[in-house]
Amino acid sequence: MESKRNQEQWNPDKRGPKGFAAQMGDEASSEPQSPPRPQPAGGEHGMDEAVVREMGYQFVDMIVEYWKGLEGRRVYGPLSPVGLDEMFKESLPEQGAPLAEVLQEVRTRVFPNTMAIGSRRYFGMMNPAPMPVAVFAEALASAMNQNVASWRHAPSGTAIEKRVIRWLCDLFGLPETSFGTFVSGGSLANITALKLAINRALGRHLSQMDRGGPGQDIAKLVFYVSSQGHYSFDKAVDMLGIGRNQLRKIPQDDIFRIDLRFLEESIQADMAAGRKPACIIGIGGSTNTGSIDKLDKLAELARRYDCWFHVDAAYGGAVILSEMYGPMLRGIDQADSITVDPHKWFYMPFSAGGILVRDGDFLRQSFLVHPEYYMEKTSDGAEEPPEDRRGFHLGDKVNFFQYGVQGSRRLNALKLWMAFKMVGRRQYAAWVEKDIELARILAARIRRQDDFQILGPNTLGICNFRWQPQRPGGGSFTPEETDQLNRELQETVENDGDAWFSYTMLNGRVALRVNVENRCMGQSDIERLMTVIRRTADRILTTK
Incomplete structure (x- = not known):
């Protein structure tokens, strides 16, 4: 008896309740059959040069079409969550559609229902009109698909991120001992900074965790920020196991900067009550008003009371580029850590956040891990995690997963590197x-x-x-x-x-x-x- 496989052309996309057997016929369960030969992706899903090039042209046309239409459309709405959910309510496709058809859906369903962030009539949050070179750099980063967690998986990408971090550290006047890492945004940077402040206050880092947990000591730590501080600090104290009552919201002065007198009085009151001031947070451009705290004065208080000094300059940090307005950030060079978001005033597309740390080695020690598949070798070739004394300076091999929370990491530094190269500081x-x-x-x-x-x-x-x-x-x-x-x-x-x-x-x-x-x-x-x-x-x- 001839099986259905010999009667019909094999269709790898055909689906049925019995899967493979549904196409093989009843005899599939009784007669051994060779499985279908796996076929590589082709057409629009493969790497055919002509097809990929044509696909790229179509995407570029769509991008230009979107940008060109920004000034002739509504900036926003009116939109309804219910209406949009209904518009995109559909089952997972069983069969694919041609690219032209999918792009047309983007044109008719996605584009009209976006916030026109790149428009010159948009005056909203810290969402910039992205630079074209950065947009296309994103495509390059995706094409290379480097994992900048590990040096082996992103050799040039790691070198680029190291260089961009060095540029940023130099802009803010941090010493040669400083380093940092790209993160998803200001929230993760601020959470990282508070984790470093805890480690410093408790006198330990990740590699010392087996010596015992923080116990009651962490309950005594106190953190200070202006009432204009970003909401991420509320999230940070919760995620780091600190009670929200350990985050002091200090009143503001008449131009929405932290009130220095109230701050010092609060620190002294906490010390008198047996608590330990751990971190003073300065705001380098608040989300509400753009107010900049007196960072130099906060640095003095941090030294006086032995506190970690963090500056959240996610928004206002870009003024350091300007010789005219850079002095508004006077004192930021004394920070122990700085949050900076290139996807704000550096005109980068999302996401591109960063944290800079005065003591780069301390940053690394605070996140240092050696997974089994790390593949670090000692001089005699034995595969075991040696004592790791590497740093982050010229010639040092950096694995960025050892400098922060994130494991797998996109090459987000590429777009800023290309923008700096193409545009220049001036x-x-x-x-x-x-x-x-x-x-x-x-x-x-x-x-x-x-x-x-x-x-x-x-x-x-x-x-x-x-x-x-x-x-x-x-x-x-x-x-x-x-x-x-x-x-x-x-x-x-x-x-x-x-x-x-x-x-x-x-x-x-x-x-x-x-x-x-x-x-x-x-x-x-x-x-x-x-x-x-x-x-x-x-x-x-x-x-x-």
């Missing part, structure tokens, strides 16, 4: 300076409006203000009514799609927040935003 500085100047122009326009008030320090690219109109018939709105009017102003602009900015809370009241972080913006974009704000505010007031 052009970067000019872009940052221009963004700061545009934010100040907006503040000047706001001050000309009788019914608006500037609230924040307006030191970096963030401008905070509040709409405080009078009732059309006379009299004032209550503070609560004014809060709602400001929310309505933001929401109306968002729904109209003409621009996008956010609102926040400052001193318990709603404040509008505009962030300028786009190297392609000009003064005309600020004037247009002011026109949108003024027109929308007037329209709302006519309904009250």
Whole structure:
């Protein structure tokens, strides 16, 4: 009896409840058969040069199409989570579709339902318009698919990350003993910094963990940050096994910097109660207002009370590129660790965060592990983990999984390396300076409006203000009514799609927040935003 396999052409994509036997017929279970010969990927899934090249052209066309359309579309919404979930509700495809068909779905379903972050009408969070060279560097990184956890699996990638880290350390004035690592973003960098602060306060690191845990000592550690500090510090103390009551939120001064007098009083009170001050956190550009703490004064306090000094410069760190505005970060060179996010004001696409540490060896000792498959050899060739004295300087072989939480790591340094090479520090500085100047122009326009008030320090690219109109018939709105009017102003602009900015809370009241972080913006974009704000505010007031 001839089997069905000899009657029908073998179809490796055919699926059925019986799997292999469904195609082989009933005899498949009784007569031994040779399994189908595995076939390598081909066509759009293989490595055919002509096919891959054509695929690349299609992707480039799509990218340019998306960028070109940013200024002619709504910046955002209105969108519905329910509607989008329904749009993408589908079963896992059993059969593949041609690339052109999938790209068309991206064009019609994905592109229209994005936030237009690269638009010159977007003034939202620290999400930049990414540099084209960095976008295409991402494709190169994906094509090489290097794992920058291990030197063996990313030799040139490791050298590039080492070099970019050295550039950043030098920019911030850290010594030759400093080093660091790329991470996913500022949150992981801040968590890493607090872990280092704990290790220093307890006088131990990872390789010493077998000598006993921290016990009650960790419960005595206290950390200090401004009330304007990033939410990642709340996450950090929880993830690191520290109670949230061990994170002191110190009040701010009149321009939203940490109040130094309250800080020192809090430190002294904790010491008198038998607790151990472990870390002082300075903010190098807060998310809310762009405020920069007096970092030099915080460094003095950290030395006086033997605390780790960490600076969260995820946002504002880029001003170090500018000779004009870099001095606003005075004292950052005295930090024990610094968070910096190139995917903010360095105009990198996500993700590209980093942490820099004054004592690079301490960073390594705090994360040093030797897995069985590490393959380190002693001089006589025996495969065993030797005493590891390697460092991170010129000629040293670095395995980045020993410098942080992450194991498998993308070559995120490539895009920043290529951008620095192509752009140079001076052009970067000019872009940052221009963004700061545009934010100040907006503040000047706001001050000309009788019914608006500037609230924040307006030191970096963030401008905070509040709409405080009078009732059309006379009299004032209550503070609560004014809060709602400001929310309505933001929401109306968002729904109209003409621009996008956010609102926040400052001193318990709603404040509008505009962030300028786009190297392609000009003064005309600020004037247009002011026109949108003024027109929308007037329209709302006519309904009250």
